[in-house]
Amino acid sequence: MDIKELKQQLEEIIGSSLTLLEMDPEIWTGLANDNSLDQPASGMARLHDQPRWLWKTDSSKVxxxxxxxxxxxxxxxxxxxxxxxxxxxxxxxxFSSKRDDESRCIELGKWLREQISSGNLQSAIPEDMAIKPKLAENLFPFLLSCEDRLGQDVQYSKLNKLLRSYFGGEIVLVPMTESWLVLVREALLLDVQDESNEGIETERDMLGALCQGLYELIANEWGGGGFRLTVGDKLINQGRLVSAAIALQETMLLGRIFQVSEHIYLPWDLELERLIYHIPDDRRQQFIEESGVGSHLLEDEETLITLETFFQLDCNVSETAKRLYIHRNTLLYRLDKFKQETGLDVRSFQDAVLVKLRILLYKVTKRL
Structure with a gap:
């Protein structure tokens, strides 16, 4: 029960006002001993004949x-x-208190959707929102998207239990439109990092590894490929929650456009794609016309896969051939053929940049 609600109910019953005070733990223990309480953490004690009732204790106060x-x-x-x-x-x-937690998260989700719809990016969480105290710590935001019917039917209680088990503690699970916003305390991730430090060099490496593990867990639990996942940088200010949610949604959108075959989208891997996406339509079309790469070439699946794999592997011919399961000479033949038809040699840095940009623009315009 909420402390304000409890206080109000007690005052209505006795017809008198109550005050909630803080006491030093040692003073309370002394009172408890003087009043012959079996345990200091329970019951009522008197100070100068004035009764004092224990509500709760923490590390520094009673x-x-x-x-x-x-x-x-x-x-x-x-x-x-x-x-x-x-x-x-x-x-x-x-069970009812668990339902209260779910109701508070639903309330936060509704408020977030309203702020996003209104464009209020800097809105602070209302003081009277019951879940606000849980958002006082540094948090890492994850967004889990459910694209198929099976994913959308996942129950809050089951998903919350699974996520708590994965992260090793309490999380905040916020229902959004066909997705779930997951807020995880920094302390939990630091514990995970300490346990799995091998191979994790940076915070972003850790977040990428966590996303991979979480996706595999969810996919195994519910099956199918209808789940997609992204993550954002650390939130140190509650006032940034709305803008963080918008950024996660945009990253999810960019991933669906530019990384169709993937299920995990990391914002720091989509910076160029984000730039391309925000270029005005007329400027995009102008670049397409001047780039010298015809759309008919990119519509050829073999050509597109070859180029994308080549760029993904830092233009390394040997590694690209291995990834595509083709002979090195076959890859060279494809690259030479592309050069003959476009005049652009993707083994040259400048030409590779132009072709990479043209591929990204092709994906955006193809979707529109």
Missing amino acids: HVFVAETPLSEREIRLIDLLLSAAREKSNHPS
């Missing part, structure tokens, strides 16, 4: 309720009973 006016012994026992029940419920969350 939180207690104090009545502002004198109460009868019956009212004191009633408050003690109600708070004991509330503490028990807090320590052992019920």
Whole structure:
């Protein structure tokens, strides 16, 4: 139960105001001993005949309720009973509390969609939104897209349980339109990094490895290839959550356009594609007409796959031939044929850049 709601209910029952105070743990322990409590972390203790009821403890403070006016012994026992029940419920969350978590995440998702639709990129999360305290830490945002019917039917509880198991702790799972926004505390990822440090050189390497593992886990759990995944840089400000969600959605869109055969899209691998996507249509068309690479060549699947693989492998002829399972001379023949038809030799850096840009523009214009 929310602390404000609990306080209000208690005040309505006793007809008096309650104040929530913080106490030093050692002082509370002394009071508990003086009042013969079996355990300092439970029950009610008196200070100068004034009753104080324990609500919760943390590493540095004890939180207690104090009545502002004198109460009868019956009212004191009633408050003690109600708070004991509330503490028990807090320590052992019920099904309803899990449903509360889901409702809070749904509320956040609805608010995010409204801000995105309105273009309010710098909107701060409302103070009265119940989930706001969970977003106070540094977070890493992931976006999981569900393209088929099976993926869209995945239940919140099952996906949340799977993600908690994968990341090793509580996460925030926010339903969006045909996708899920997953917010993971930095501390959890640092723990993962410590456990799997071998081969992980940078934070982005870690995020890429996490995406790969997460995709494989989800695909094995629900089957099919209808899931796609992307991730963003660390969020250190709640006010950037809306813009981060938009950036994730754009990365997902770019991946679907430019990396059709992939299921994981990393924004730092799509920087050139992002630039191409935002070029005005008339400028795109002008470049296409002046590039010297006809669309008919790129519509040939063999040519397109050969060029894309060649660029993906840093224009390495031997590695490209191995990846395509063809002889090195066969690859050279294809590249020479392309040069004859276009006048562009993709083994030359300048020509390779022009052809790469033309391929990206072709994919954008083909989609439009």
